Amino acid sequence: MKNIGNNQAGRESFTTKFGVIAATAGSAVGLGNIWRFPYLTGENGGAAFLVIYLVFVLVIGIPVMLSEFVIGRSARKNPYGAFKKLAPGKPWYLVGLMGVTAAFMILAFYTTVAGWTLEYLYQSVTNGFVNKDGAQLSLMFSEFRSDTWRPLFWFLIFMGMTAGIIVLGVRKGIEKSTVIMMPLLFVILVILGIRSLTLPGSLDGLRFLFKPDFSKIDSSAILDALGQVFFSLSIGMGTLITYASYFPARDRLLSTSFSVALTDTLVAVLAGIVIFPAAFSFHIAPDEGTGLVFVTLPGIFQQMPGGAFFASLFFLLLAVAALTSTISVLEVIVAFFVEELRLRRKMATWIAAGTVSLLGMMCTLSWNSLMEGVSFFGLNTFELLDYTSANILLPIGGFFIALFVAWFFGREKRMAELSNDGSLKAGYIPVYIFIIRFLAPIALAFIFLNGIGLLKM
Numbered sequence: 001m002k003n004i005g006n007n008q009a010g011r012e013s014f015t016t017k018f019g020v021i022a023a024t025a026g027s028a029v030g031l032g033n034i035w036r037f038p039y040l041t042g043e044n045g046g047a048a049f050l051v052i053y054l055v056f057v058l059v060i061g062i063p064v065m066l067s068e069f070v071i072g073r074s075a076r077k078n079p080y081g082a083f084k085k086l087a088p089g090k091p092w093y094l095v096g097l098m099g100v101t102a103a104f105m106i107l108a109f110y111t112t113v114a115g116w117t118l119e120y121l122y123q124s125v126t127n128g129f130v131n132k133d134g135a136q137l138s139l140m141f142s143e144f145r146s147d148t149w150r151p152l153f154w155f156l157i158f159m160g161m162t163a164g165i166i167v168l169g170v171r172k173g174i175e176k177s178t179v180i181m182m183p184l185l186f187v188i189l190v191i192l193g194i195r196s197l198t199l200p201g202s203l204d205g206l207r208f209l210f211k212p213d214f215s216k217i218d219s220s221a222i223l224d225a226l227g228q229v230f231f232s233l234s235i236g237m238g239t240l241i242t243y244a245s246y247f248p249a250r251d252r253l254l255s256t257s258f259s260v261a262l263t264d265t266l267v268a269v270l271a272g273i274v275i276f277p278a279a280f281s282f283h284i285a286p287d288e289g290t291g292l293v294f295v296t297l298p299g300i301f302q303q304m305p306g307g308a309f310f311a312s313l314f315f316l317l318l319a320v321a322a323l324t325s326t327i328s329v330l331e332v333i334v335a336f337f338v339e340e341l342r343l344r345r346k347m348a349t350w351i352a353a354g355t356v357s358l359l360g361m362m363c364t365l366s367w368n369s370l371m372e373g374v375s376f377f378g379l380n381t382f383e384l385l386d387y388t389s390a391n392i393l394l395p396i397g398g399f400f401i402a403l404f405v406a407w408f409f410g411r412e413k414r415m416a417e418l419s420n421d422g423s424l425k426a427g428y429i430p431v432y433i434f435i436i437r438f439l440a441p442i443a444l445a446f447i448f449l450n451g452i453g454l455l456k457m
C-alpha cells in the first residue's frame with residue numbers, strides 16, 4: 001500500500017525534503033530575524049555581536065535543535081505526549097506541558113507584533129508615512145499601539161490567518177503554504193538588500209555589520225546573543241518536537257538541522273544588510289532599540305526614491321515571515337488538543353485560537369488606557385509574557401530537552417534515530433553527545449540564572 005505523506009503512526013507527515021525545510025525554516029525565520037536580531041545587533045555594537053551569535057548557533061543552537069528532532073520523530077507526538085511516551089511514569093511530561101504553556105504565551109505577544117506589521121503594511125500601501133519626520137513617526141507608532149480597535153482588529157485578522165492555515169492540516173496547510181511563502185520571502189529580501197546597498201553611503205552600514213569591534217562586547221551582550229539564538233531558532237519549547245513528529249522516516253536529521261540554522265542565520269544577516277546600510281545612509285543611529293523597524297524604517301523609506309513601494313515590500317516580508325512562525329506555535333497547541341483531548345482538528349484549532357486570543361487581546365491592549373494600570377514587576381502584560389517565555393521558559397525547556405536526550409533517552413534508540421536505523425554514517429555523534437551532555441546545559445544554566453537575576457555579572 002502506498003503511504004506517501006503518512007508516517008507509520010498513521011499521522012500526517014511532510015512529503016518532501018523541501019517541504020520539511022520550508023516548514024521548519026519557516027518556523028525559525030520570523031520577527032526574531034527581521035525585527036529582534038537587527039535591533040539587538042545595533043545595540044550591541046554590530047559585527048562582534050554577530051560573531052558570538054554565529055558561534056552559539058553552531059555549538060548550542062544546532063545541538064538543541066537536533067535533540068528536539070530526535071524526540072519528536074521517535075515519539076511522533078506533541079511535546080507533552082512525546083515525553084509521556086518516551087519516559088512513561090516519569091515527570092518528564094512536565095517539560096512538554098511547559099512547552100504547551102509557553103506556546104500560549106509566545107503566540108499571544110508574538111501575534112500582537114505580527115498584527116502591527118499588517119497595520120504598517122496598510123500604512124505603506126496607502127502612503128501613510130508621507131511628510132512625517134522622526135518625531136511624528138514615533139508619535140504615530142505610540143498612538144497606534146495605545147489605540148483600542150485598530151491593534152485588536154489586526155491581531156484578530158492575523159490570528160484568523162494563522163488558524164485558517166492550521167485548520168487545513170500538516171500537508172495542505174503547513175507544508176503547502178510554507179513552500180510558497182519561504183521562496184517569496186527570499187525574493188523580497190534580496191530585492192530590498194539590493195535597494196539598500198545601492199544607496200549612497202551604504203558602505204558604512206556594511207562595515208558596522210561585518211567589521212567586529214570586540215570592545216563593545218560585555219557579559220550582557222553575550223547573554224543577549226544566547227537568548228536570541230533560542231528565540232530565533234524556535235528551540236526550547238517543543239515547536240520543533242512537534243514539527244519533527246511530521247518528518248518522514250528517511251529525513252536526515254543532522255542535515256535538516258544545519259539547513260534550517262543556515263537559512264535562519266542567512267535571513268538574519270540579510271535583514272541586517274537591508275537595515276544597516278539604509279540607516280547609515282540616512283544618518284540614523286543603529287541602536288534605536290525595538291522601534292528600529294516600526295519607527296526608523298518608515299522614516300528611511302519615505303526619504304528614498306520609490307520608498308512607498310519598498311516600504312510595502314518590507315512590511316509584507318515581515319508579515320509573511322511572522323505567519324510562517326505563528327502557524328508553528330499554534331500547531332503545538334492544536335497537536336496537543338487533538339492527541340491528548342481527542343478533539344477534531346477543526347474544533348481544536350478554533351478553541352486554541354480562541355483561548356490564545358483572549359490572552360493575546362490583553363497583550364495587544366498593554367499600552368491602552370484599559371490595561372495601563374496592569375503591571376507585574378514593572379512590566380506590562382506584553383512585556384511580562386515576552387520576558388517570561390523567552391528568558392525563562394525557553395532556556396529551562398532547552399536545558400531539559402538536551403539533558404533528556406543526553407542522559408535518559410537510551411543509547412541505542414538515540415543512535416537508531418540519528419542514523420536512520422543504521423543507514424547513515426553518523427561520525428559526528430560523539431561530538432554532539434558531548435555538547436548536549438555538558439556544554440549546552442551549562443551554557444543554558446548560565447543564561448537562566450542571569451535571566452532571573454540570580455547571577456549578576
Ligand code: TRP
Pocket residue numbers: 027028029030031032033106230231232233234235236237239325326328329394
Ligand atoms: N523563531 C521565530 C522567530 O524568530 C519565533 C518562534 C516560532 C519561536 N516558534 C517559536 C520562538 C518557539 C521561540 C519558541 O521569529
